[in-house]
Amino acid sequence: MANPLHLRAEVLTNVPDAAYHRLLLRAPGVPERARPGHFATLAVGGPDSSMLLRRAFSIHRADPEAGTVELVVAARGPGSRRLAEAAPGETLDLIAPLGTPFPLPDGPVSALLVADGHHSAVLFDLAAEIQRRGGQVGFILGAAGADRLFGVERARELTRDVLVLTEDGSAGMAGQVTGPLAQAVGAIEASVVYAGGPVPMLAAVGAIAAELGVRSHVAVEAAMACGVGICMTCVLPVVGEDGVSRFVRSCTDGPVFDGSRVRWADIGTVPPDLEGAAAMGVS
Amino acid sequence: MQPQDVDLRAPLGSTVLPNPLSTAAGCAGYGRELARFVPLDALGTVTTKTIMPQPRSGRATPRLAETPSGMLNSIGMPGAGIDAFVRQELPWLAERGARVLVSIAGERLEEFAALVERLNGQPGVAGIELNISCPNTADRGLFFASNPATSYDVVRAVRKVTDPELPVYAKLSPDVTSITEIAAACVQAGADGLSMVNTALGMAVDLDTLRPALADGTGGLSGPALRPIAVRCVYQVHAAMLAERIPMVPILGMGGIRSGRDALEFTLAGASGVAVGTALFNDPGAPLRILDELRAELAARGFAKYTDAVGLAHRPL
Numbered sequence: 001m002a003n004p005l006h007l008r009a010e011v012l013t014n015v016p017d018a019a020y021h022r023l024l025l026r027a028p029g030v031p032e033r034a035r036p037g038h039f040a041t042l043a044v045g046g047p048d049s050s051m052l053l054r055r056a057f058s059i060h061r062a063d064p065e066a067g068t069v070e071l072v073v074a075a076r077g078p079g080s081r082r083l084a085e086a087a088p089g090e091t092l093d094l095i096a097p098l099g100t101p102f103p104l105p106d107g108p109v110s111a112l113l114v115a116d117g118h119h120s121a122v123l124f125d126l127a128a129e130i131q132r133r134g135g136q137v138g139f140i141l142g143a144a145g146a147d148r149l150f151g152v153e154r155a156r157e158l159t160r161d162v163l164v165l166t167e168d169g170s171a172g173m174a175g176q177v178t179g180p181l182a183q184a185v186g187a188i189e190a191s192v193v194y195a196g197g198p199v200p201m202l203a204a205v206g207a208i209a210a211e212l213g214v215r216s217h218v219a220v221e222a223a224m225a226c227g228v229g230i231c232m233t234c235v236l237p238v239v240g241e242d243g244v245s246r247f248v249r250s251c252t253d254g255p256v257f258d259g260s261r262v263r264w265a266d267i268g269t270v271p272p273d274l275e276g277a278a279a280m281g282v283s
Numbered sequence: 284m285q286p287q288d289v290d291l292r293a294p295l296g297s298t299v300l301p302n303p304l305s306t307a308a309g310c311a312g313y314g315r316e317l318a319r320f321v322p323l324d325a326l327g328t329v330t331t332k333t334i335m336p337q338p339r340s341g342r343a344t345p346r347l348a349e350t351p352s353g354m355l356n357s358i359g360m361p362g363a364g365i366d367a368f369v370r371q372e373l374p375w376l377a378e379r380g381a382r383v384l385v386s387i388a389g390e391r392l393e394e395f396a397a398l399v400e401r402l403n404g405q406p407g408v409a410g411i412e413l414n415i416s417c418p419n420t421a422d423r424g425l426f427f428a429s430n431p432a433t434s435y436d437v438v439r440a441v442r443k444v445t446d447p448e449l450p451v452y453a454k455l456s457p458d459v460t461s462i463t464e465i466a467a468a469c470v471q472a473g474a475d476g477l478s479m480v481n482t483a484l485g486m487a488v489d490l491d492t493l494r495p496a497l498a499d500g501t502g503g504l505s506g507p508a509l510r511p512i513a514v515r516c517v518y519q520v521h522a523a524m525l526a527e528r529i530p531m532v533p534i535l536g537m538g539g540i541r542s543g544r545d546a547l548e549f550t551l552a553g554a555s556g557v558a559v560g561t562a563l564f565n566d567p568g569a570p571l572r573i574l575d576e577l578r579a580e581l582a583a584r585g586f587a588k589y590t591d592a593v594g595l596a597h598r599p600l
Contacts, residue, residue: 006568043566047542050352051349052564053354054564095567223344223345225349226563226564226567229312230312230563230567231310231358232346232361233356235341235346246340247361252316268343268344270342274340275338276340279335
């Protein structure tokens, strides 16, 4: 379990980036603790806000020297819209870092990093860390359209191996990130795939990686109320090391999971063989 | 009166706690995660999430929907079961000096009794809270606390086998026609206190999927949206106690408490303890903040003792 800080973080800058907003927050102590894959939560509004649930965002950059973290906000509902409009000078209620980060390779590996839209935010510090360990990375970045792509330039700063796809063909090749996945794994001789995105994409990435015999570590974004492990709302059915399937919390056990262990097709159900399903009257 | 001079001691049954603040069942897990934000021994009690006999997976997702000033949940009381709780969680809580109010639930009377027998004499246990009012049970609204006779039976069965030193609290639902009748049945059956209230059954429909927002359709409403209903329940039951229609026992008030002011409101309505639930999801540090705020609110009104404020709203001006 991460050892998070809870603090009032000043918004230093709020930069629109494609369809998203990059919030740079002053958060002393947080960047030192943050590892690639960790996330942060923000409260919406003050102590009288009618929106009680915290919003979760992956940590895009953690800069220990500056004492800052950068979050990428996609405005989807009234809460995230409010946060996307946060003005420099304003303070936000931040808890970070949270969750279990990406497992890092001990030595040099070749890794393929795959993401949809702003979900790529979680992958860039990871890529830099893999390179620091003597490894190499390739990216496949996709989105519905050009305005939903995130981080293509940053990926290109890190490596020449960047594939871009949009579903409407408005940037890069037309198609989804899973299309060229198998070929890209072969091209850079990747032994591991890291991914961020919506559930159907992560399910497909996990399945393709398993077929190719490479490991996959995927960062999920489940609906959660607290982000710290107490509300029990963000669970996914996951096969444990002991072979037993359980509901596990994506906020504490995740957000990073082994893509081959998540029972993607069973999300939204209580599978009968899940531990504790019998007590729910499921059989 | 200075805030630091206010005596916050509060009752749990016939025992005395250093302060009136608890976590609400199901909102703080078994304490491990919350301990990163709040020293557990600083709370009056830590109420566990509800312990049942067997491991339970809980319900399908989505289990959560945000609603105005609140949320709906259909979590379904997941947990590892009583054996794992007694073996792994309770010793950990006891080591940290937590006073643990153990929330338990069973499907039959014998299950409740068997759970209590496992908890008698265990370190750290300060009391038992009977969750007889969770809307997320297999039979939905048909929980024990929807009926005075079944409430009486379960409290009686538990009180009979519980260590006499341990207070037994019954947790009541606001979704009943007359909460005073249920409260009376519980106290007559031997309840040492009442926890009021559990969530109210609610629902939301997702306008994107055009289907219920929760996988199981309905769920429990919690948060400040529930507060006026909870305060009303506490007020009605405390009034019945003052009128001697129910023997006087402490009420642990809960339902949307987010600040010291909210805690004081419940207290004035008749609660002699307060529990923080959904507010923990927004602010896991809320318990200590609320205690500080409560101290200040009491001092500002000249209360030397927390208990002096209990039920004050019932007195004529």
